Amino acid sequence: MTKGKGDINKKSEVLQGTLDLMILKTLQAMGPLHGFGIARRLEQLSEAVLRLNEGTVYTSLLRLQQEGWIAAEWGASENNRKAKFYSITKRGLKQLARETEDWERISGVIDRLLRLEGQR
């Protein structure tokens, strides 16, 4: 990917935020997963979003770790290979709840706004 840095930055800023949220939700719903597993679930959930390179998952994972919303632990994967498993923390759960609330509120407003247009 040799796109100019500027392009990726704009798109990725918006998507990074949503990616963080989606990873938190995935971990909360599905329990501890390793990076590959998370990528697969996300792929299932929304194909369009993952036009982003899969590697960016790790950027999100690092950030979530730094914020203390997820924790990492080395363990054994399905094929008995060494893998790092991520799980959501209590703080992460709280953050997830907060962000879900925010998201729903915003989407509710946009929803109403769009319906408003339609009424004319």
Next chain:
Amino acid sequence: MPEITILRKVRKLWQRMRATFRHEPRESEFQAEMEEHVSLLAERYRRQGMTAEAAMLAAGRQFGNRTLLKEDLRNMQIIPAIEALRGDLTYAARMLRKNPGFAATAVLTLALGIGANTAIFSLCNAVLFKPLPYAEPDRLVMLSETDRDGRPGGVALANFVDWRDGSRSFSGMAALRASSFASSFILGGHGEASRLTGGDVSSSFFSVLGIRLMLGRNFLPEENLPGHNRVAILSYATWTRRFGADRDIAGKAITLNDERYTVVGVLPAGFQFGSTAEDFQAASQVDIWVPLVLDPQRLQRGAHMYHVIARLGPGVKLAQAQAELDVVAANLAKHYPEDDKEKGILAVPLADQVTRGVRVALETLLGAVGLVLLIACANVANLLLSRAAARQKEMAVRVALGASRGRLAQQLLTESLLLASLGGLAGFVLAIAAMAALTPHLPADLSRASVIAIDPQLLIFTVVISLVTGILFGLGPLFGSWRKSAGESLKQNNRTSSGIQTRLRSGLAVAQIAIAITLLIGAGLMVKSFWALVHVAPGFRSDSILTARLSLPGSRYDDNGKVAALERALLDRLHGRPGIQSAGFTTYVPLSGLDNDWGFLIEGRPPLPTGTYNTAQYRPASPGYFEAIGIPLLRGRSFTVADTAESPWVVVISDSMAREYWPSENPIGQRLQFGSEKWRTVIGVVGDVLDQGLDMAARAEMYVPVEQAPNL
């Protein structure tokens, strides 16, 4: 939005800071994870039927640029700016180590430039920039009487009192007797008699300066009155040296000049006062302070032996105060024409007064070393330019690898700043060493510089100057190396210097030569003046001359006759001793900075208009003085032991006085009057003495025998 407490933010920052300086990057962890991820992806593609190679390629594409990702992850874990700086510094250090010759030359050049500036700055700081050590020093002014020509001089006590009572612009005014007339005290009753230099002041002196006494109290206003003035305030040094730092000293009695004084207070350590740069000299500091006697009946208006300081009232500007003083002066001129006609009052900020003599010289020096630093910068810039030409290929490769111009500039600037810092460090050390070596040899005028210390201001100055220097010469190579495109630079047959670079280097060389020549010419002129000064004949001899100061207690030697007798006795004892060719006494040694002048009348001349006087420097001297100090006798005779208070009163005048007042006749036999009703006959003319300074004209001087002197 997520809540982040300040504490967590700080912890995050701290973790990133630590990670920046850790040797092992934590990339390896992610490395394993990412490789695993990619191989899993590849596996999936293989199961879909791709070849191993194709699967790997597809997996890589789906995963994304691992190098960039690793960099992003790393940048999230450290502070990228510091990491970049660290890298640049390491690289710069390595470059310097690989070119020791260049590094040494550059650092040495900078060290000389920065060091010279630091040294001179520290001097200027101590003498010019540091505020005087008093409360709100910018509100303090010095008041002087000015003569017809506007020249400032000493103040008479009666005038001081009238100024104080007649002006409203000042919150306080005080008088101090000039050091030429300072009292000298013999401290008795403490074993060996010791001589103390006295400071005679009005009672508000210390409060005008805003000084709080360390022990005891200040003078009271009534202590300026006769009969109540036998009190004293000790300087800190005197208190520790002569009184053993006795904390109960306040109220105790001491003997000064055979009289009983009561100590009322002690000044804090480090208190200094001087009206000129010389007065700040440690050697002439006042040991003991006593109140002036301001007897309202006997205030003199003719003896101008005092300095006056004042503090401007709140909100009063100097110009306003000066205007008011002009009115006061005009009033006094009307009321007292003999003494104050055509005399004005000049108010000068105290700080300016103290630095007056040396300000120009020091500022010139500062300018000169500034130019020297510019030369050093140009020199190093030139060196860097030559190297930049050679490094073009390296720069081109970096650009090709993806470095931005800004990043390159950052790296080059870091190298320059490293060089400048090393130069600054070396320069600082050099400056300290130079100052330590030179301070003992500084002229007396600059002795406020004895408080030169390595203070924070000096360090800040050095740091700032090093940075500015680094940026100045660091910019040079930047301009040079950007012109060519990366591609051109990488070609094999590339000539190293571009046109712009060559022009820049020539320009720098020309600038250096121009500045250097300017400095050389300036220095040459100064050396020439100095040479001329040193070779000026002072009018007396200073080689093989020993001087000693005698202080006689006023109580035992209250009569000039007794003083003269002592001098005669001492001279008799010295006469004929091996090693002593001749000896004599005088009240003021040439070039001592102390002087005393009197107005005199010449017999037979028409009276001068009121308020104008002929004045000459006045010097009591013993027989043998002229011979001992090598002042030539041009006409007539000098003093002998026969010249006593009872014999006819005589005076010996200097050559310039003779020429000024008797241009076409012989002054011998003419009569003068001053300081007494008795007329004095001129018996001799001696050579001029350059008493004020080797660069100033000789003044009229009149010498009298000790016994015939008005007061000592």
